[in-house]
Amino acid sequence: MAAPASMEIQQAAEQLRRGRLVAFPTETVYGLGADALNAEAVASVYALKGRPGNNPLIVHVADAATARRLVSDWPDAATRLAERFWPGPLTLVMRKSGIVPLSVTAGGGTVAVRCPDHPVALGLLRAFGGPMVGPSANASGAVSPTTAAHVRAAFPEAIARHELMVLDGGACRTGIESTVLDISGAEFGILRRGAISAEEIGRLLGRRVEVGGDDRLGEGAMPSPGMLSRHYSPRTPARLFDEREWPGVLTGYRKVVVIAGPRRVVPPPHLHVALPEEAEAYAAGLYAALHEADAAGGDAILIQRPGGSGSMWDAVRDRLTRACGE
Ligand code: AMP
Ligand code: MG
Numbered sequence: 001m002a003a004p005a006s007m008e009i010q011q012a013a014e015q016l017r018r019g020r021l022v023a024f025p026t027e028t029v030y031g032l033g034a035d036a037l038n039a040e041a042v043a044s045v046y047a048l049k050g051r052p053g054n055n056p057l058i059v060h061v062a063d064a065a066t067a068r069r070l071v072s073d074w075p076d077a078a079t080r081l082a083e084r085f086w087p088g089p090l091t092l093v094m095r096k097s098g099i100v101p102l103s104v105t106a107g108g109g110t111v112a113v114r115c116p117d118h119p120v121a122l123g124l125l126r127a128f129g130g131p132m133v134g135p136s137a138n139a140s141g142a143v144s145p146t147t148a149a150h151v152r153a154a155f156p157e158a159i160a161r162h163e164l165m166v167l168d169g170g171a172c173r174t175g176i177e178s179t180v181l182d183i184s185g186a187e188f189g190i191l192r193r194g195a196i197s198a199e200e201i202g203r204l205l206g207r208r209v210e211v212g213g214d215d216r217l218g219e220g221a222m223p224s225p226g227m228l229s230r231h232y233s234p235r236t237p238a239r240l241f242d243e244r245e246w247p248g249v250l251t252g253y254r255k256v257v258v259i260a261g262p263r264r265v266v267p268p269p270h271l272h273v274a275l276p277e278e279a280e281a282y283a284a285g286l287y288a289a290l291h292e293a294d295a296a297g298g299d300a301i302l303i304q305r306p307g308g309s310g311s312m313w314d315a316v317r318d319r320l321t322r323a324c325g326e
Contacts, residue, residue: 025169
């Protein structure tokens, strides 16, 4: 896929200045971009996604200097984390400054910021010259997009009405959403697992980092909704199965789609969508596999629970259990 030309990026930046939306590739998933300092533009992001107003947005920035303007308190840890992991799949939650509209933060006192590691995202942010909200470019609760085709399939009307422009940067490299780390309080906690692990962060900072500390979140807003039990879900009913349940798990179904490793032999009329055995490659292909399985028109999607250990597998299993609403 050819990268968007600089002229297209300039057009996209102009679209943002007019308060309209631009879907853009990042290393994690495609984002739905809008001017983060324009409350009306932000409202149209919620409207297009059908996103509940109590689910805050991540603000994307080209650099740490822009991030600093969005927060009232920039902890020392933020400097070290940004130096080490930005641009990259780490979102930092800090106390917001006055310039950030409350719609961005769902009425809360903290704001989530990250600098994406993708030339198109960074080119767009620089051309636009300011911060941009960028939730995943899918209807709320649905499977995140990792290709421009996924985005186009999700929002055909908005694209036809020229309210949404899509920048095509090919398939996303990492494939699952960023790690969300709350550093707004005395204790630091991972609100959403991602490619950057609690151990890596803890080692860098020389301190303890909790995982899944959503009960610590104040502000009356909902905890990090990446923590909702049903999220990232295909429309077709999906469930996880373990190796020992095979092939009994197929009983009673007319036609299912099995998402499993490349060596699984799936008897017809059932379909097989294969994912690699290695964690990073599995994560990179996961959402495309869910989109493909959803489009295949089976009665169900059966996903073999991967057994691997390590933080990337933990992040993958987190998304799988949510996709299945478990
Ligand atoms: P997405 O819609 O895929 O971009 O997901 C954004 C994630 O960041 C969700 O899990 C949000 O709940 C989380 N998030 C955004 N802002 C905040 C915040 N201020 N505090 C905690 N979590 C946040
Ligand atoms: Mg999302």
